[in-house]
Amino acid sequence: MTTPPSSSTPSTPLHATPDADGRLVRNQGVTGPAGFRAAGIAAGIKASGRPDLALVVNEGPELAAAGVFTTNKVKAAPVLWSQQVLASASLRAVILNSGGANACTGAPGFQDAHRTAEHLAAELSNWGTETGAIEVAVCSTGLIGDRLPMDTVLAGVTEIVHELAGGISGGTDAAHAIMTTDTVPKQAALHHVGKWNVGGMAKGAGMLAPSLATMLCVLTTDAAATPEQLDHALRAATRLTFDRLDVDGATSTNDTVLLLASGASNVAPSQDELDAAVLAVCDDLAAQLMADAEGVTKRVTITVRGARTEDEALVGARAVARDSLVKTALFGSDPNWGRVLAAIGAAPVELDPDRISVAFDGNAVCIDGVGAPGARDVDLSGEDITVVVDLAVGDGEASVRTTDLSHAYVEENSAYSS
Amino acid sequence: MTTPPSSSTPSTPLHATPDADGRLVRNQGVTGPAGFRAAGIAAGIKASGRPDLALVVNEGPELAAAGVFTTNKVKAAPVLWSQQVLASASLRAVILNSGGANACTGAPGFQDAHRTAEHLAAELSNWGTETGAIEVAVCSTGLIGDRLPMDTVLAGVTEIVHELAGGISGGTDAAHAIMTTDTVPKQAALHHVGKWNVGGMAKGAGMLAPSLATMLCVLTTDAAATPEQLDHALRAATRLTFDRLDVDGATSTNDTVLLLASGASNVAPSQDELDAAVLAVCDDLAAQLMADAEGVTKRVTITVRGARTEDEALVGARAVARDSLVKTALFGSDPNWGRVLAAIGAAPVELDPDRISVAFDGNAVCIDGVGAPGARDVDLSGEDITVVVDLAVGDGEASVRTTDLSHAYVEENSAYSS
Structure with missing residues (x-):
């Protein structure tokens, strides 16, 4: 039986800190x-x-x-x-x-x-x-x-x-x-x-x-x-x-x-x-x-910060979280940051392509729209992955929890009603 | 080598009829x-x-x-x-x-x-x-x-x-x-x-x-x-x-x-x-x-008709075409029309849930928002699938070509850059 992640897992608690008592x-x-x-x-x-x-x-x-x-x-x-x-x-x-x-x-x-x-x-x-x-x-x-x-x-x-x-x-x-x-x-x-x-x-x-x-x-x-x-x-x-x-x-x-x-x-x-x-x-x-979503092998948190507004940050984070090419790359533990830029670039949010920065698990992979040294070597083999996109145009920030897109997702969903 | 479908395949030519000569x-x-x-x-x-x-x-x-x-x-x-x-x-x-x-x-x-x-x-x-x-x-x-x-x-x-x-x-x-x-x-x-x-x-x-x-x-x-x-x-x-x-x-x-x-x-x-x-x-x-898209096993045409406008028909058809649950069902040859309704219902288009009809390959599977007799038995094992959604609220119509979501898609896209 799968054990859900404890809420002390880095990517898990986004918002809540129960009060002292x-x-x-x-x-x-x-x-x-x-x-x-x-x-x-x-x-x-x-x-x-x-x-x-x-x-x-x-x-x-x-x-x-x-x-x-x-x-x-x-x-x-x-x-x-x-x-x-x-x-x-x-x-x-x-x-x-x-x-x-x-x-x-x-x-x-x-x-x-x-x-x-x-x-x-x-x-x-x-x-x-x-x-x-x-x-x-x-x-x-x-x-x-x-x-x-x-x-x-x-x-x-x-x-x-x-x-x-x-x-x-x-x-x-x-x-x-x-x-x-x-x-x-x-x-x-x-x-x-x-x-x-x-x-x-x-x-x-x-x-x-x-x-x-x-x-x-x-x-x-x-x-x-x-x-x-x-x-x-x-x-x-x-x-x-x-x-x-x-x-x-x-x-x-x-x-x-x-x-x-x-x-x-x-x-x-x-x-x-x-x-x-x-x-x-x-x-x-x-x-x-999230931890028990169909076919999940990775628990992923997408954060967009530096957006014009919180709403735009959320729209951007959701666009990255839904992108099939990003999700399959994460399934493959592939630090393919270009797909993140393609996904955010297609979202209806204000941005300057030359100011976007991206980090995977805290490692800068793209700075000002260009690949960072060592970006292809970032190790994404762990189960929890954080993706942070900084648009550097404002103060808006939002995070979305998502998962990778795996063979198991396809399997489970192609055989559900039959 | 895969042979692309001839343009006489039912789902293939959406618009073009070369003139007589x-x-x-x-x-x-x-x-x-x-x-x-x-x-x-x-x-x-x-x-x-x-x-x-x-x-x-x-x-x-x-x-x-x-x-x-x-x-x-x-x-x-x-x-x-x-x-x-x-x-x-x-x-x-x-x-x-x-x-x-x-x-x-x-x-x-x-x-x-x-x-x-x-x-x-x-x-x-x-x-x-x-x-x-x-x-x-x-x-x-x-x-x-x-x-x-x-x-x-x-x-x-x-x-x-x-x-x-x-x-x-x-x-x-x-x-x-x-x-x-x-x-x-x-x-x-x-x-x-x-x-x-x-x-x-x-x-x-x-x-x-x-x-x-x-x-x-x-x-x-x-x-x-x-x-x-x-x-x-x-x-x-x-x-x-x-x-x-x-x-x-x-x-x-x-x-x-x-x-x-x-x-x-x-x-x-x-x-x-x-x-x-x-x-x-x-x-x-x-x-x-479409025929050669990554991991395609089905060539799918989604048509929305009876929308308020052509633009809304297109938005609706695209929403269905992008829905991962619809696409995995089609991969499984599963006539799971409920997922089509869930997808169109979430799209920003005018509709009345009780008037929506859906047909797979010309077979009515949903009439006025309710399942049609025999809907679960429609044979979708062929390579070409047409999905027609009739919203019955106007004259707008548009078609989108798409594909299923298969294991091969996941495989190809999880291993692209590595």
Whole structure:
């Protein structure tokens, strides 16, 4: 089993430094914070028989929630459903399935998502937690274009309610059940010991998207926070983490990031404290997603600095991160800096070709647009590679996490649905 | 040796139908029209000892010329040089080398391009064709970032002038000498028998670019035409052909397309006739480039129709053509139409997800945003695949040629410079 890089790996932590009393762990996720239970089961949606249904329930006392969804104009039915229920900024539960995206399934697919939420609400109510369908978000991941096997899904919903658990096991089971081509589950929890906590799980080993790299991510906190505070923290964190993780430039129809707050800690952190904690968990999950992206052999961080603005730095970094010729060169451990210049030169950003400098792993390979001595001999055989492009026209800086383009990527993606 | 597809292959001819009396052949190129001689030699620039220096000379009586260059802001020295000399809209000769791009080489690289042109001008003058450096375009292709071995280049220039030949041989030698990872030379000539002709050669088996797919292409005609007429014909043709060939989304620092007219036929075609002939030759060369792109196992044409405008159709078609998940699915002969919807949905074009239809090779796989019966069973095992996306919101239509994303692409591009 692949071991995700520790967040002390040089290229991994881009943004987040948990505050002094915060402790980040990876053996817990959505049930790290108080007030949450979760479960994951094999409902029979996947032909393989592997776990495929996950549930996260907020036991309160508060039900505040926020969400960020794919910007793709083709949105899966569960995204359309969850966007509607999020209008109330209140969520009791999130039900997630792998084994089928329920995307491009038309009105019947939307009804399937609705029925799933209704059925879960009824089951939770039966067990004493009065719930309306309007308080249930639905997430799906898997192949686009097929209806879900609804008898199987609904039977699974009935079953999974019995499996709800807190502590480490419930969250870990859920994190396993949302995996598709992921090789490891992704969890992180930030504990402010004795005070309040943020936890999360994510999946997304491929189709990591330009504008929302995680296909599915559920975050929880036992902080007391308003929906507006949650929304602020979530958007600030996703902008710097999942939005800057770019494996193959594709944007999924199903990308969803949800943040639920139970208020069970009775602690109401400041906006800055909440922002920092959510960012720390998202940053760690993004690093885990990069490390487990389909076919990855290199973990690459592209930084563009000296751009006119941060936005232009991001556009430039994304252009380099998506360039197939750069990515194949990195797969081959080839310090082919000319491809970096060709990629940034084609990006819609202000630059002067004669002032661009490039460094690989801290070694200057191009200075003022011309190759540096020894540039062809830089050793890129390690698993972590940093590429820094300095445009020297301003102060804008941004970093994007990406991967190489390998044989394994081609293999995995040419055989996915067949 | 790979055989390029004949232009009668269904997916190949996108635009061009040579007029009734025009005959398109592929055994001739730049020396097909009267008034041109060409040569190709192994000058020793490539370590492999393969041909690496090509020359095309216009013997007149006219020297009118037009050019189109890469839009990359990082432009190779020979591009900067050739853009300058084209200001006079007159060219006597084009000298082209493979084995080195002379890009990102700074002022010394520009001086190298200048010296090459000066030396060729002197050698041609010695042999009786009075020429100034300002009449010599320079093209280079190969690895970015290294200076050219100028002693070798200049000695090659001296030698190649002796090798100039008309007929089939000169053009074919030149077409061979500009190859890098190409497996076959690309030539086409359109003969209006007994009247006037257009010929051309191209190279570009990789780094086929979004806005100018050919790294290098030289077109010739014995028509009598003004530089303005040539410029019009060249821009109209490249917009519909090379600009719509998109293998990996990369834009080279060296892309150059030149059109030289000798007037040797004494025929002055109308603008429409000239446009049609140049388009026919460019279209055929673009089809040959696609067929020989790095690692290609599928030749794919993506058409978006029913878009709000032609521009939006083109943006949409390009987005699908560049999507790594679509391209790997096609490599696997997998009719995974959901990835097409995800790709078009992420493109900045107007669409209604519930009205999109998709067909693979003429078989409907998605109708009004939902899978069509039998969609998963469509046979895509053939080498030519057409993908048609109908957005049903307008009349805009455009097609882009692309390829699959294969193991061979990864292999070739991860080992290029090492």
